[in-house]
Amino acid sequence: MAVSELLLIRHGESEGNVAAAEAHASGAHQIDVPARDPDVDLSERGREQAAAAGTALAAMAEATLPQVVVTSPYVRARETARLACAEAGLDLPTRVDERLRDRELGVLDRLTFAGVEARFPEEAERRRWQGKFYHRPAGGESWADVVLRLRSWLADLDRELPAGRLLVVSHDIVIALLRYVCEGLDEAEVLELARSTPVHNASLSRLVRQADGGWTVASYDEVSHLDDHGAEITEHRGERHVGS
Secondary structure (H helix, E strand, O other), X not given: OOOOEEEEEEOOOEHHHHHHHHHHHHOOOEOOOOOOHHHOXXXXXXXXXXXXXXXXXXXXXXXXXXXXXXXXXXXXXXXXXXXHHHHHOXXXXXXXXXXXXXXXXXXXXXXXXXXXXXXXXXXXHHHHHHOOOOOOOOXXXXXXXXXXXXHHHHHHHHHHOOOOEEXXXXXXXXXXXXXXXXXXXXXXXXXXXXXXXXXXXXXXXXXXXXXXXXXXXXXXXXXXXXXXXXXXXXXXXXXXXXXX
């Protein structure tokens, strides 16, 4: 049986999201994150959001429930998946795939907009010239680099995960770029999508596969379950450096 649906959840609010918001608000150059990016955990609010995502799963009809969980290896994504499935009463086989990890920022990691301008002005200017989609910071990835690993992951789905419906827990940029790949968007379209519809923490999106193998978007960035269950809605644009 081929993979027929991707139910995409962005991780709940993380301690890194909170630290980044505080650093930007104060004008600091560096973000005081508590751990390296793969190890940053959920905030208390993020745990509440993950549980609310689980209540949304629990309300789904049995015929539409996911059959397998695939998650980014980062702690905030794995913990979101665990809490959501526990809340929904789902005991599903779970796979971790490093291709679903967040974008790597290289020398710009842990820096605010002001920090990048102060410490790496040439990098900031190069990014303005090349644009957000193609700029690759030293030691990091461009959006186009993330697209390459997502194309690889999608190509392997039917061989590695022969299940109908997948629950995928990942990061905001990954979810937006999955739409780029699955819908055949261009650079301008995905940049506008990221600008106009940032992916909220613990939001739900759904991609459905068509008979011809293409994908359509059934829903995107749904957050009503958060409001319904008293979990605060947070945006936290995930990339933590200049202009993202």
